[in-house]
Amino acid sequence: MFWTNFKQKLLSIPSKFRFSVGANTRSRLLLTAFGIVIIAVLVIGFYWSREPAPFPVADTTNQRLARIGNEYVVGSATTAALISAAETLLDKPGGYLSNDMLPPGIYLDNIPNWEFGVLVQIRDLSRSMRESFSRSQSQSTEDADLIISEPRFHFDNDSWLFPPSESEYREAIGYLNSYLSRISDPQNVDAQFYARADNLASWLLNVESRLGSLSQRLSASVRQQRVNTDTAGERGALQSIPTRAEVQVKTPWLQIDDVFYEARGATWALMHFLQAIEIDFEQVLADKNAGASLSQIIRELEASQRSVFFPIILNGSGFGIVANHSLSMANYISRANAAIIDLRSLLAQG
Structure with a gap:
């Protein structure tokens, strides 16, 4: 008799802890799981979106x-x-x-x-x-x-x-x-590896072209009326399709941050490459008295890597209350590009 009662009580224990899971409970569980996944994706995405340090x-x-x-x-x-x-x-x-x-x-x-x-x-x-x-x-x-x-x-x-x-x-x-x-x-x-003034100037000419393009694209974050200078400097210059004397340029709103971060990546890489050039071409730069010019270029590129203390890229008018991150980046790039032009001129001198 004792063992029979004990067995019945033992078998009845699981029923006391059985949970009734209805449709509402299942929905809550699914929503909770979905929310956890979304939060995890956002956290990982935020971590992955951090730019690497120099x-x-x-x-x-x-x-x-x-x-x-x-x-x-x-x-x-x-x-x-x-x-x-x-x-x-x-x-x-x-x-x-x-x-x-x-x-x-x-x-x-x-x-x-x-x-x-x-x-x-x-x-x-x-x-x-x-x-x-x-x-x-x-x-x-x-x-x-x-x-x-x-x-x-x-x-x-x-x-x-x-x-x-x-x-x-x-x-x-x-x-x-x-x-x-x-x-x-x-x-x-x-x-x-040959450290000569002519091959350094050749690479810098390409860098100059890249930075010039980035500067123009960044500056176009605000609508601008520009004079067409495509064939300026040569009377006989021709182009495949004639264009107007004045053109209006404006980077599409959804592409403003794309151009900004492309410029950040380009200047990040170029900053390191020029620091390496400063080491490998030390004697060439000293002979041309061009070391200070290269140091100034590197300084401008380092300034372009300052942290952006805002979750989105702002696109103010340039003279308004709201900042314009693209114009700030264009400023650093333009100054670095101007210094590169001066550096190439020094390298070309005998």
Whole structure:
């Protein structure tokens, strides 16, 4: 009798703790789970949207050379800065986002535009290294590693699969590491980096063009009436389709932050590359008395990387109460570009 009563009481325990889950309760649970997912996506997206911090070019160069057991030679800093910028593009929080097909990456646009700005500068410098910095003359052969590395950086920046963009850029970085190892190896005379005024001026001419375009696009955040100067300076100049003497320019409202973050990425990469140039071309700059000009360019680019203390990019009139972040960025870029023009002039002097 005792065991029978005890068994019945034991079997009745689960029924006392049984919960009745109705339709309302299930709906609440689903909404709660959905809310948690949304909050998690927002938090991760916010973390991934942070721009990477600058890296010390000189220290990074020394660390890379120490890992391969070589010492500094001319060209080491520029090559190491190019490698580090490319690695930052891939290894920052969230990784490479421009080709993401899943949330939160697919919903983010600020960092993908930042990535594109960095990538354009990487492409330009890698091309100059292949065509100019690594060659003694226009008729000399191109470096074997740079022949393979440079076109891989020009691979489609938003390819998700077959192959993904990251894999192509990783391969390019691998060949750059091989080039760095070869130019810093005293036993290897096949790989070279030539620090000359003419090849530096050639790369700076391309930088000048890029910054000029970014400055114009940033300035167009407010509607402007501009005089058409497309064929100015040459009487016989022609263009395929004639345009009006005055043109009105205005960046579409939804593209203002895209242009801003592309400019932030471009100036971030260029800041590091010029710091490396300052190391590798120290003697050339001293001979041309151009060191101060380069330092001023770097200072302007560093100022362009100041933190934006507002969650969105403001687009005021320029003289109103509300700030205009695009015009502020255009100001720094224009001043850096003007200094680059002066630097190229100094390099061209005998």
